[in-house]
Amino acid sequence: MNHYDAKHDTADKYSLRVRVFSKLRADILSGRYAENEELKEMAIGEEMGVSRTPVREAFRQLELEGLIQIIPNKGAYVTGITEKDVKDIYIIRSLLEGLCARWATEHITQAQMEEMEENVYLAEFHAGKGHLDQLAELDNRFHDIMYEACNSKLLEHHLKDLHQYVLRVRRKTLANANRGPKSNEEHKNIMEAIKTGNADLAEELAHQHMINAYDNMVENGLHEAYG
Amino acid sequence: MNHYDAKHDTADKYSLRVRVFSKLRADILSGRYAENEELKEMAIGEEMGVSRTPVREAFRQLELEGLIQIIPNKGAYVTGITEKDVKDIYIIRSLLEGLCARWATEHITQAQMEEMEENVYLAEFHAGKGHLDQLAELDNRFHDIMYEACNSKLLEHHLKDLHQYVLRVRRKTLANANRGPKSNEEHKNIMEAIKTGNADLAEELAHQHMINAYDNMVENGLHEAYG
DNA sequence: GCCCGTACTATTGTATACAATTATACGGGT
DNA sequence: ACCCGTATAATTGTATACAATAGTACGGGC
Numbered sequence: 001m002n003h004y005d006a007k008h009d010t011a012d013k014y015s016l017r018v019r020v021f022s023k024l025r026a027d028i029l030s031g032r033y034a035e036n037e038e039l040k041e042m043a044i045g046e047e048m049g050v051s052r053t054p055v056r057e058a059f060r061q062l063e064l065e066g067l068i069q070i071i072p073n074k075g076a077y078v079t080g081i082t083e084k085d086v087k088d089i090y091i092i093r094s095l096l097e098g099l100c101a102r103w104a105t106e107h108i109t110q111a112q113m114e115e116m117e118e119n120v121y122l123a124e125f126h127a128g129k130g131h132l133d134q135l136a137e138l139d140n141r142f143h144d145i146m147y148e149a150c151n152s153k154l155l156e157h158h159l160k161d162l163h164q165y166v167l168r169v170r171r172k173t174l175a176n177a178n179r180g181p182k183s184n185e186e187h188k189n190i191m192e193a194i195k196t197g198n199a200d201l202a203e204e205l206a207h208q209h210m211i212n213a214y215d216n217m218v219e220n221g222l223h224e225a226y227g
Numbered sequence: 228m229n230h231y232d233a234k235h236d237t238a239d240k241y242s243l244r245v246r247v248f249s250k251l252r253a254d255i256l257s258g259r260y261a262e263n264e265e266l267k268e269m270a271i272g273e274e275m276g277v278s279r280t281p282v283r284e285a286f287r288q289l290e291l292e293g294l295i296q297i298i299p300n301k302g303a304y305v306t307g308i309t310e311k312d313v314k315d316i317y318i319i320r321s322l323l324e325g326l327c328a329r330w331a332t333e334h335i336t337q338a339q340m341e342e343m344e345e346n347v348y349l350a351e352f353h354a355g356k357g358h359l360d361q362l363a364e365l366d367n368r369f370h371d372i373m374y375e376a377c378n379s380k381l382l383e384h385h386l387k388d389l390h391q392y393v394l395r396v397r398r399k400t401l402a403n404a405n406r407g408p409k410s411n412e413e414h415k416n417i418m419e420a421i422k423t424g425n426a427d428l429a430e431e432l433a434h435q436h437m438i439n440a441y442d443n444m445v446e447n448g449l450h451e452a453y454g
Numbered sequence: 455g456c457c458c459g460t461a462c463t464a465t466t467g468t469a470t471a472c473a474a475t476t477a478t479a480c481g482g483g484t
Numbered sequence: 485a486c487c488c489g490t491a492t493a494a495t496t497g498t499a500t501a502c503a504a505t506a507g508t509a510c511g512g513g514c
Contacts, residue, residue: 040465072245075466092382092385152311154315154319277469300476301477
């Protein structure tokens with residue numbers, strides 16, 4: 001099997017570098033690699049059927065995203081997330097999500113508003129059925145919608161960067177049956193504040209949403225991560 | 228002249244990739260390249276006496292830092308910063324710098340406190356002499372000290388990322404003779420709040436410091452960038 | 455037995471060769 | 485003159501070869 005065969009295993013839409021980057025990112029977030037585990041260029045490349053070149057380039061990006069740490073002439077290691085990191089992230093997000101909700105109130109498009117409403121009601125349905133996976137997925141998506149709606153590439157960028165860490169933490173255990181529905185109720189309130197154009201309320205609710213998410217996580221031993 | 232000669236032109240302390248990354252970053256921030264200018268791998272490599280490999284890796288990092296945008300199969304372009312971007316940055320920073328000042332108050336080390344004091348008094352001296360370049364340099368450093376003192380790698384990372392954009396904007400014209408000394412006065416107040424352990428005050432002052440910096444910039448046609 | 459140096463191996467760092475893609479220039483057809 | 489397809493050149497994308505560095509195992513000296 002040469003490299004060109006492997007190239008056709010999956011969608012060709014993206015360059016190899018992007019494919020490697022995306023896969024590694026997903027694998028790290030999904031907890032496939034343990035914290036502080038060493039990533040070897042050759043091993044990754046062989047597994048994905050590509051040479052070291054795109055792997056190395058993907059590494060540089062992962063490093064800047066904070067998912068791995070590269071020690072020169074030594075290796076690439078999956079970054080560990082401490083409890084303090086998680087706490088810091090939620091506090092930082094509590095500020096920025098508030099700002100984001102404010103800006104979203106001012107700039108959200110009709111299409112985005114509709115997707116947000118749909119998201120909340122769909123989540124309500126899955127909450128009633130106890131579909132925790134779908135609930136978690138919709139939870140993530142709610143935040144992404146708001147990030148996109150705030151009309152600031154910069155804020156969106158930083159919030160997405162922070163949000164992804166949450167995904168890693170959530171992975172550490174199964175979703176909590178209580179927080180999911182509660183989180184979605186808060187989303188609903190934020191959504192309605194945005195819809196009615198009440199930026200002050202939206203900001204306050206989004207701010208509190210993060211604090212609640214963090215408090216819940218602490219109560220459950222820092223394992224849950226809704227919000 | 229082959230590549231190995233060039234390797235010894237400057238300090239060998241860092242890998243070529245890091246050297247290329249640092250130089251390109253500095254060049255972009257210094258305004259050497261115009262906005263939307265295309266960066267060619269080969270040209271950069273030849274100029275620095277390295278092959279395309281480290282240049283490409285540096286590109287990936289610069290892209291993630293937001294300094295360039297890479298269009299697949301096409302090229303790398305210096306990102307443009309709009310006036311709205313600048314405004315967004317200052318608002319985001321006004322929140323995060325406040326939080327940073329709070330945390331710095333709680334965690335600053337003695338060495339950091341001393342450097343901060345030294346920074347303020349040295350800046351006072353240069354302000355009196357009208358040394359605008361040194362003033363600008365000390366201004367940047369003051370913020371870096373605070374970022375490091377806040378004891379949060381995450382907050383530090385995001386603030387440094389935001390701060391670097393300011394450096395690009397400042398470049399667009401010469402430093403303003405008025406804002407520099409005013410900015411340092413505000414630094415002095417922040418420094419003293421931190422020193423006396425008044426976290427609430429430090430947060431508020433740092434928050435206001437950003438707002439003042441932005442207002443001043445607007446007054447001067449979005450050209451100045453102290454803070 | 456322990457220390458230390460040396461050879462060997464594994465891995466990363468860089469350069470270069472080649473493939474694929476995009477941009478450009480040219481020339482014929484209308 | 486203009487449109488459009490083809491050839492050509494320029495540039496990026498990827499693979500591979502080679503260099504440098506770091507880690508490891510072995511063996512001699514004490």
